[in-house]
Amino acid sequence: MTDHAARQLSRMFRDIASAMADARDWLTELDGAIGDADHGITMALGFEAVTAALAREDLDRMAPSAVFEIAATAFLDAVGASTGPLYATAFRRAARFLRTQEPAASNTPAQAPSLAARPLAPLSTATQTGLLQAMAAGIAERGKGQRGDKTMLDAWIPxxxxxxxxxxxxxxxxxxxxxxxxEAGAEATRSMTAARGRAARLGERSLGHIDPGAASAVILLQAMARVLADQTDAS
Structure with missing residues (x-):
């Protein structure tokens, strides 16, 4: 049985939320070395809010782009730190990209019943590639950053x-x-001096530490892979 694309994405966000909850203390420890020691808490709260918001929706009548729009709003509402706008922008860029891949009817509320009657298949490999590129571009756009700044982009861009x-x-x-x-990009941040964010205030003292944003990006991508790489699961 083929899973509806919106349900596939909802499962992805649930998996991300679970993974962030499990890694909360480790991410907070990483952030304590070069930041405000709140990154783990922030990521766990943000994705918990996303899953709660999606749980209230009728996923069988929802286009995949709408899942990311809801995720963007929920994450930003829950997370006031700089990570909030970064991932909200990533999710909105992902939604914009997905709208270009969806049938025209899926963008028209009045056509929702026909969308439910014609479930969208799991996201194709090409769509997943576009999704990753859109999210990375959204983070770079909002954060005005680049590879080598010792941020989450050191995981997202590679x-x-x-x-x-x-x-x-x-x-x-x-x-x-x-x-x-x-993973290699995140590990490489150990040898970088932070150029952006609160860690930049430390200068050379930021050397030797993995950037917590890059570490959480790897956790997020691992969770995405667990769901999106499997095109047979129909739960």
Missing amino acids: AAEAAESAAGLDAASLWRAVLPAA
């Missing part, structure tokens, strides 16, 4: 680049390329 390089592969192969790139 992930998006790896996805583009893996064009034409199946979903499982796509994520086998994406995750190592993101």
